[in-house]
Each structure stands twice: as structure tokens, then as C-alpha cells.
Amino acid sequence: MAKFDVSVVGELNLDMILYGLPRELELDREHLAKDLSMTLGSSSAIFTHNLALLGNKVGFSSSIGSDPLGEICLQRLGECGADLGGVRRFPGKLTGLTVILPCGTQRYILTYPGTMFEMSYDDLDLNYVLNARHFHLSSYYLHRALRPRIADLFRAAKKAGLTTSLDTNDDPEDLWADDLLQVLQYVDVLLPNEREACRIARTEDAARAADILAERVPLVVIKRGKAGAIARRGKEQFASAPVEVEMVDPVGAGDSFDAGFIHQFIRGARIEDCLKYGNLTGALSTTRAGGTEAFRDTSHRTLFLQKHWK
Numbered sequence: 311m312a313k314f315d316v317s318v319v320g321e322l323n324l325d326m327i328l329y330g331l332p333r334e335l336e337l338d339r340e341h342l343a344k345d346l347s348m349t350l351g352s353s354s355a356i357f358t359h360n361l362a363l364l365g366n367k368v369g370f371s372s373s374i375g376s377d378p379l380g381e382i383c384l385q386r387l388g389e390c391g392a393d394l395g396g397v398r399r400f401p402g403k404l405t406g407l408t409v410i411l412p413c414g415t416q417r418y419i420l421t422y423p424g425t426m427f428e429m430s431y432d433d434l435d436l437n438y439v440l441n442a443r444h445f446h447l448s449s450y451y452l453h454r455a456l457r458p459r460i461a462d463l464f465r466a467a468k469k470a471g472l473t474t475s476l477d478t479n480d481d482p483e484d485l486w487a488d489d490l491l492q493v494l495q496y497v498d499v500l501l502p503n504e505r506e507a508c509r510i511a512r513t514e515d516a517a518r519a520a521d522i523l524a525e526r527v528p529l530v531v532i533k534r535g536k537a538g539a540i541a542r543r544g545k546e547q548f549a550s551a552p553v554e555v556e557m558v559d560p561v562g563a564g565d566s567f568d569a570g571f572i573h574q575f576i577r578g579a580r581i582e583d584c585l586k587y588g589n590l591t592g593a594l595s596t597t598r599a600g601g602t603e604a605f606r607d608t609s610h611r612t613l614f615l616q617k618h619w620k
């Protein structure tokens with residue numbers, strides 16, 4: 311029997327969110343933020359955290375530096391009950407950090423990658439990574455050292471009998487190079503947002519992107535922010551309406567959606583229910599600052615899920 315329900319390979323860093331961005335930033339002036347939140351960041355860590363709190367055994371493989379920020383990440387992530395046995399410490403290196411400046415419903419995002427650029431295939435313990443029923447990787451374009459062998463990793467997961475999912479997230483270079491196509495051969499569930507789906511499929515039209523991607527992967531799930539989400543399995547089309555919420559912060563909604571979707575997917579749920587639950591956990595995430603705060607509050611999380619599910 312596999313040790314974990316889901317094994318995640320990805321990046322681990324904190325998000326520093328500064329609210330109240332002035333209309334214009336002037337050089338050499340001191341601008342005051344209205345609020346500050348230091349919270350667990352990075353797509354993979356938010357996914358892992360929230361998936362564990364939904365009741366799954368999750369094994370996490372990642373890297374941190376030998377600095378206090380890395381220790382804070384581990385402590386935060388450890389609180390959700392995920393297994394951190396796959397996290398390596400790189401001596402003398404710095405853990406990554408993301409600074410987020412929300413601006414209306416959008417935000418500026420500035421990331422120092424730190425060790426997330428350095429973790430390579432050889433740093434991974436494959437016995438640990440593959441000891442699961444399902445394998446997930448997020449932030450394809452942030453794994454600079456690992457990227458040339460991500461296809462090998464997915465192939466190994468498929469060979470070992472795991473189902474697989476991938477959320478590429480954004481490509482900071484906006485190149486969307488073809489190496490991703492090698493990886494897609496071994497991906498069961500692809501989880502981009504609308505913009506990413508269009509970039510990967512090289513089209514401006516989201517419906518066309520879904521068609522194109524559905525020829526490459528068995529299941530394409532496209533996140534559409536406050537418009538909910540759609541899925542495509544071969545020629546079959548699915549759509550799910552969003553849950554209505556008072557949005558506080560969209561950071562991490564995509565990763566939280568992934569957690570809810572995969573939570574149902576590995577239980578063999580119908581696509582409609584996977585989408586519905588993804589919309590629910592995505593919406594839950596937006597009710598608090600950052601990507602994990604709404605999940606950390608047990609009574610808030612439980613009440614929200616009970617109120618909106620079925």
C-alpha cells in the first residue's frame with residue numbers, strides 16, 4: 311500500500327503581502343502599506359497544505375536554504391500534518407521569497423527564487439516521491455534545475471502506477487517553450503488558468519485552448535477566477551459555476567482549487583463534483599489573506615465547506 315495519497319514535488323517559500331499600494335510609486339519616497347501578511351506561499355506548498363487539511367496524507371518534496379525563512383516555511387507547512395520528509399536543506403543557500411502587492415483584484419508579484427532554482431532530479435528521493443497513489447507538480451517554470459527532467463519524473467510516476475496532475479502556473483519569461491509537450495504525455499490532469507491555457511496552446515481563445523489541450527492530456531481543467539471553472543475530457547465538456555463569496559484576497563485561489571479538485575479526483579468522483587469542489591475550495595481561499603489562512607481556521611473551513619457542499 312502506498313504511504314501517501316498524494317506526493318507533491320515543488321517549491322517552498324513565504325509570501326510577504328503588502329496591502330494598500332498607492333496609485334503611483336515614487337522613487338526615494340517612503341510609502342506606507344495599510345496592512346502586512348506574512349504567510350506560507352508558493353503554489354506547491356499552498357496546494358500541499360490545503361490538501362492535507364482536507365484530510366489527505368500528503369508527502370512533500372522540496373528544498374529550503376539554511377536561513378530563518380526556510381525554518382518558518384517548514385514550521386507553517388508542518389502544522390497542516392503533511393509529511394515533510396522530502397524537504398532538503400541546502401547549506402549556505404537562501405530560501406525563496408515572494409513579495410505581493412495587491413492592486414484591486416490584480417496584484418504585482420516579485421519572487422526571489424532562492425533554492426527553488428537549484429533543486430535537481432538528483433536531489434529527489436524517488437522511493438519517497440513515488441510512494442503515493444497520485445503525483446502532483448506545480449510551477450513548472452520555476453524549477454530551473456529540475457525542469458530538464460520533469461518529463462522523466464512524470465514518466466516514472468506513471469510507470470509506478472500513480473495518477474498525475476500538473477499546474478504549470480505562469481512562465482515568468484512568457485516563452486512557453488515546447489519542452490512542456492514532453493511532460494504532457496504523462497499528465498492525467500492539467501490545471502492551468504485561462505491565460506496559461508491559451509499560452510500553452512498558442513491561441514487567444516480559451517475554448518480553442520481547451521480543444522487543443524484535450525488532444526494532449528486526458529483531462530484539462532481551466533480555472534476562470536470569479537467565473538468558476540471548465541473541464542474538457544476528449545470531446546466531453548463540463549462547466550461549474552463559482553461559489554459566491556466576499557473576496558478578500560485572490561492569492562492562492564488557483565492552488566486551493568487544485569487541492570479541492572484532486573481531493574475528489576483521487577476518490578474517483580465524477581468530473582462535475584471535482585469541479586464543484588475545486589470551485590468551493592478556490593472560493594474558500596479568497597475569504598482570507600494569502601493562500602492558506604482560510605484553511606488554517608478549522609471552524610471557518612468546516613462551516614464554509616458544510617454550507618456550500620451538496
Ligand SMILES: Nc1ncnc2c1ncn2[C@@H]1O[C@H](COP(=O)(O)OP(=O)(O)OP(=O)(O)O)[C@@H](O)[C@H]1O
Nearest residue numbers: 503533534535536538562563564565567589592593
Ligand atoms: N472572486 C472569486 N469568487 C469565487 N470563486 C473564485 C474567485 N476567485 C477565484 N475563485 C475560485 O478559485 C479558482 C481559481 O482561481 P483563478 O482562476 O484565479 O486561478 P489561478 O489564476 O491559477 O490562481 P493563482 O494565482 O492562485 O495561481 C477559480 O476557478 C474559482 O473556482
Ligand SMILES: [Mg+2]
Nearest residue numbers: 479503564565
Ligand atoms: Mg495558478
